[in-house]
Structures are given as structure tokens and as C-alpha cells.
Amino acid sequence: MPSLKDLKNRISSVKSTRKITKAMQMVAAAKLRRAQEAAEMARPYTEKFNAVLGSLAASVGKTGNAPLLLRGTGSDQTHLLVVMTAERGLCGGFNTSIVRLARLKINELLAQGKTVKILTVGKKGREQLRRDFGQYLVGHVDLSDVKRIGYDNARDIATDVLARFKEGEFDVCTIFFSQFKSVIAQEPTALQVIPAKLEGGEAPSTVYEYEPSEEGILADLLPRGVATQIFAALLENGASEQGARMSAMDNATRNAGEMIDKLTIVYNRSRQAAITKELIEIISGAEAL
């Protein structure tokens, strides 16, 4: 049976924990709004870009001289996995679920005898993957100093990936990130970026003139496409992270509240018991006289 003083300390410590989680929840809510706005503002560009790229690829893609980024190297022996996670923890299962998806894929690829290379973005994913797959890590991108994710961050990652592709370090590149569905639902997603998998792909309804040639434009756009997809993924990830943290902290705040209630009841009961015990002692003392 803990003493009254212990209980009191316990209650005040849970109370301050609740204050912290409550504050974190509110900060995450504010950041979530910003992250969602950023993701929404980027959407028109991504959509338009993919539409143009898709129709271009549909008309050029069939020919044998399509760029390597589009038709691939003709092999799928070496895979580069870009695993994007958060720099910070305390956001529920956010990091773990992305890593779990990546881990499944890695094990599947290894079982098929493929070579796997891993590029991590964000500290948390690296920490989790290093344990099991440390020997496959080929690089890490640190975004902990970045307050607001910009296109430049995505372009730097894309430049790194493209340079590795050019050196022939890998054949297929897949990015792992979390798609933002809602505040309570984030879906870990794997997306293949090299060779480019373009949706739609139907021939354009209007016949465009191209300046320079179709191939020239395609060669210019494909590397940008990689950056665009990475940028979109980073933004989705940012929004998901804040959403996950917000609901995790909301839960934590509620749990702390419940715990305080329970502890308060225990505290009051033991206080009452102590008082009753003292009274009984006084009364029986008086009766004995």
C-alpha cells in the first residue's frame, strides 16, 4: 500500500505528463494544418506534370530509344529502396508501419536472390533498419535541420538517386512513404519511381507540337518527374507524421486523464481510511477508560 505522499507525487507527475502531451498534440495540430496546406498547394503541379509526362511517355515509350529512366535497364537484379520516415518519434506507429512495409519488401527481394540497397530519409527509419539490414544501407539523408520541406530537399534526394542510377548502381528504385488519408488513417505506400510507372498513358486527345523534339522534352522531364514524386511523397509523409502524432498524443492525454482519476480515487480512499482509523483509535481509547 503506497503512502499518501507517494500517491500525491504520482498524481502530480501524471498531471505534468498530461500537460506535455496536450501541448504536443496542439503543436502537432497546428503543424498538421500547415503540412496539409503545403501538400494541397503542390497537388496542381504534380497532377499536371504527371498528365503531360504520361501522354508523352505513351507516344514515345513504345520506341526502342526511349530513355533508360522510362524503360528501365532491362534487368531487375538490384533494387534501391528509399525509405522515408520522420526525424522524431512519439508519433504512434507512423515510423514503424513504414519500416514494416519496407522490411517485408526487403525480405521478399532477398528471398528472390536480388541485391538490395537502402537509402534512408529521416533518422527513425535508419535506426530501425540498421539493426537487421545494416549491411545494405548505402546512404542517409538528414532532414532534421529542415523546418519546412521545400522542393530543393526533394531535388537533392533525386539528384543523389539519379547519380547512382547513372553509375549503374541499381536497376529499380522504389520509395516508401506514408500516404495521408485522414488524421487517424495513414497508409504506408510503396511507389516505384525508376523505371517510371506512369498511369493513364493514353495518347493525348490533341496533337501537340513539341519544342524541342518529343524525345528531348521527355529526357528533360523524366529526371524532374523523379524529383516531383519524391517531393509529393515528402509532403504526404510530413502531413501523415503530424496526423499520427496528433492522434497518438490525443490518446496519451486521454489515458493520462483516466490515470489521474483512478489515482485520485485511490488517494481519497486511503486518506479516508487513515482518518477512520485514527477516529477508531481515539474512540476505543476513550472507552477503555
Added chain:
Amino acid sequence: MPDKMQFDLVSPERSLVSGLATAVQIPGAEGDLTAMPGHAPLITTLRPGILKVSGDDGPAEFAVTGGFAEINSDATTVLAERAYPRSAENRAAIEEHLEEARKLATEVPDEHRDAHSKLMDDLAKLLDDMV
């Protein structure tokens, strides 16, 4: 023929302009061109330069650093990798790109050297045009 067309200028981070315009002057990779309503469908890449819009809210000018434009008879969309309103404050941003490009100049493989020096020339010219 309507005398206005839909014009959108978007960068990856945000949409800068979305509205009606009568004419848009675009710095195409192979030379400037002006898109007006009824223009033949065209897709072109951009070089760093100044983009001029005559829109509903009066003329506006932007510095763009590459990307591409899709022109239709009733709509023009410019997807710029980076776009800034043309003003002295944004000069620094262009200057930064030029610095970056100069730094990279030594690492550029031979087959891209011409393209890269052209890029630097375009950026330098854009820098002059910014003020």
C-alpha cells in the same frame, strides 16, 4: 474567338497565378514565344528567363528557372521548377542559382557542357533583367 484564355503558373510548392489572360510571353528553350488565345497546341521546355503575363489584374512579370509550358487554344499552363515575382528582393534567389550552377560547372561531363554553359548564360541574363 474569345479574347481571353485560362492561364496557370504553378511551381512545385505553390500556384502563383490562376486566372484569365490575354497574352503570355514565355521564355521557351528555343526562343521566346507569346501564347494568345487560339494558339496551336504546343509543349515546350523553358529556359531561365522572364515570363510576362497580360492578365485581368494588369500585367505581371515573373522570373522562372526552367520547367515546361503546355499551350492549348483556350488555356496555357506553365510548370516552372522555380518561379518568383520579378522584383529586386528576389534577385538574391536567382543569384544563388547562378552561384550553384557555377560551382557545378567543373563537374559537368563533356557532353552536357554546352547545355550547362547556356544555362549559366541564361541565368546571368535573367539576373540582369531582374532589377
